[in-house]
Amino acid sequence: MSDKEKINTEEKILEAAKEVFTEEGKAGTKMQMIADRAGINKSLLHYYYRSKDKLFASVFKFAFGKMASKIFPIFENDDHFLTQLEQFIENYLSFLVKNPFIPMFILSELNKKHNNIAAELIINSDVNIDLFDAIVKKEIQKGTIKKSIKAKNLLINILTLCVFPVIAKPIIVPVVFNNDSDAYNNYMKNRKDEIIEIVFDMIRVE
Amino acid sequence: MSDKEKINTEEKILEAAKEVFTEEGKAGTKMQMIADRAGINKSLLHYYYRSKDKLFASVFKFAFGKMASKIFPIFENDDHFLTQLEQFIENYLSFLVKNPFIPMFILSELNKKHNNIAAELIINSDVNIDLFDAIVKKEIQKGTIKKSIKAKNLLINILTLCVFPVIAKPIIVPVVFNNDSDAYNNYMKNRKDEIIEIVFDMIRVE
DNA sequence: GTCTATAAATTGATAGAC
DNA sequence: GTCTATCAATTTATAGAC
Secondary structure: OOHHHHHHHHHHHHHHHHHHHHHHHHHHOOHHHHHHHHOOOHHHHHHHHOOHHHHHHHHHHHHHHHHHHHHOHHHOOOOOHHHHHHHHHHHHHHHHHHOOHHHHHHHHHHOOOOOHHHHHHHHOOOOOOHHHHHHHHHHHHHOOOOOOOOHHHHHHHHHHHHHHHHHOHHHHHHHOOOOOHHHHHHHHHOHHHHHHHHHHHHHOOO | OOHHHHHHHHHHHHHHHHHHHHHHHHHHOOHHHHHHHHOOOHHHHHHHHOOHHHHHHHHHHHHHHHHHHHHOHHHOOOOOHHHHHHHHHHHHHHHHHHOOHHHHHHHHHHOOOOOHHHHHHHHOOOOOOHHHHHHHHHHHHHOOOOOOOOHHHHHHHHHHHHHHHHHOHHHHHHHOOOOOHHHHHHHHHOHHHHHHHHHHHHHOOO
16 A cells, blocks of 8 residues: 555544544543544554554644744744734634634643643643733833733733633633523624734833 | 431541542542542442432532622612722632632533533523623712723623633642742732722723 | 553542441 | 442553554
């Protein structure tokens, strides 16, 4: 059999594994579910990925990498800081709405005591906030944002405001919007402008 | 054997189940773990709670109830709205820091497609935001807060700012604070004042 | 590479002695 | 009420035919 088809099967497995793991979590995922979703035999999962742990590691690594890639390179262009901020929030929110299970999956697995695999992958990643730190410092010197702003706090607040309404959807829809999904969707449609207003108020020079 | 000891065993099981379920999730929890944590025989779990599903339902109900009880009655006194807001944020944050796994547990289980038990318990609960809605409306009429404030959005934003830094701790500590736990703890110590400043800025009449 | 068959271990749940 | 023993089902993983 050709190399091309080998790649296809391996890819099919990984795609199916991404779906099932992110939807059901590591412990809730069974190898049979992944095989069914990929439309192949269960044995092939082991042929390509050896064990459930190794397949999970691949999926978690991908999910965290995708999340990080959406967050960290966004301030690498030369636009005005406020423009960058606005672009980031729009871009990140749209990513989250399209991939609502990824942040929940990452946070949930990291909070489990019996999942060292996930925690170690984070520690061994080279993700950091040095770039964002430097940009904020520069903007403060330029006088475009409030002097008391701390980069770490600002970043956490921005991510907070974007992520939470997505992962809390199953509780917001019934409790806040009386099971009216359209009301929630409409709320999320306006969320970008709301976040931008809040964040701009945070950093505005007084 | 006396009624008193019966209650003690049943309680011991429930306490152990709360710990294990919230830490490891439903699928990640094994009945043996709960028995070990409670210091009793595995069979007793079934004697008192019939099945894993029923025990999970008890724990989820408790967790959601505890969370709701911390959120919703706080605006039922006659204090000034801003004072109530400040008290709520302080109270809720301190609850979250003491019970960091409860919000993650609730959100994680609700986001799983194969967990109808959790979703149904939410739908059948009578939690709603009518009271908070009414209070915000009244404050707008009194002119103490901005006219354009929407109660639903305000509530989501407040909860967002409180909950996220707690559930995202395992990612904030390594990525934002370079594995410096003390820096994170210090950040959380100042979090109350930071949230209050943000929220007051949101609702301030211009 | 892909399948069937099956091993080996785990786990939820029950029976029955005390 | 609490324990030991055990069942039955599930699930990860491997062996071996094609």
